[in-house]
Amino acid sequence: MFFYSMRHFADFHGRSRREEFWPFAIFAWATRWIGLVAFFGGFGMLSYAGNMGDETAIPAGGAMIVGGGVYMLWVSIALMSVTARRLHDIGMTGWLTLLHFAPLVDLALYGLALVPGSTGPNRYGDDPKAPATFAY
Numbered sequence: 001m002f003f004y005s006m007r008h009f010a011d012f013h014g015r016s017r018r019e020e021f022w023p024f025a026i027f028a029w030a031t032r033w034i035g036l037v038a039f040f041g042g043f044g045m046l047s048y049a050g051n052m053g054d055e056t057a058i059p060a061g062g063a064m065i066v067g068g069g070v071y072m073l074w075v076s077i078a079l080m081s082v083t084a085r086r087l088h089d090i091g092m093t094g095w096l097t098l099l100h101f102a103p104l105v106d107l108a109l110y111g112l113a114l115v116p117g118s119t120g121p122n123r124y125g126d127d128p129k130a131p132a133t134f135a136y
Contacts (some may be wrong), residue, residue, distance in 0.1 A: 009078035012094055016085035016127045028079040032072060038056050039068030076100070084110055088124035089117035 023048030042064030049057040090112065100106045120127050 007020050008072065008081070011108055012081050012084045013088075014085055015089040015122075015128050016091065017116065017117060017128045018086070018113065020128075021082055021086040024082050025110070025113070027080065028075045032081055035068045035072035035075060036066070038064045039072060041068075042068060043121050083113070086113050088122075089128065090115045091118045091124075 042061045045057045045061030049061060050056060080097045080100055080118060083097045083100070087094050087096055087109075090125070094114065096109065096112075099109055117127070117129065
C-alpha cells in the first residue's frame with residue numbers, strides 16, 4: 001500500500017484505507033525534515049560562499065536548494081493526495097486537505113484519518129475493503 005501512494009502521488013480521486021494512509025503519512029512527516037535541512041542548508045552554503053569568497057560552494061548550495069525544494073514539493077503533493085483519498089473514504093470532501101497549510105489545525109486531519117471508512121460505495125468510489133471483482 002505504501003508504494004501505491006508513491007506511484008499515485010498526485011491522484012486526488014478515489015478512496016484510501018487507513019492501511020495506505022498511515023505508513024505514508026508517517027514517512028512524509030519524518031522525511032520532510034530532510035528536505036527542509038537541504039533547502040535551508042543550501043542557503044547557508046551560498047551565504048558562506050558569498051562571505052568567504054569560496055565560489056566552489058555555489059553549485060553545491062544551488063543543488064541543495066533545488067533538490068530540497070523539489071523533494072518538499074513532492075512530499076507535500078503526495079501527502080495532500082493521500083489525505084484527500086482518506087477523507088473521501090470517510091465521505092468528506094478532499095478540499096479539507098488545505099488544512100495542511102494551517103499550523104496545528106492540520107492535526108484535525110490526522111484525527112479524521114483515524115475514523116473507519118464508510119462501508120460500501122460512496123460518491124467518491126467503491127469501498128477499498130470490498131473484495132475485488134474481475135470481469136472475465
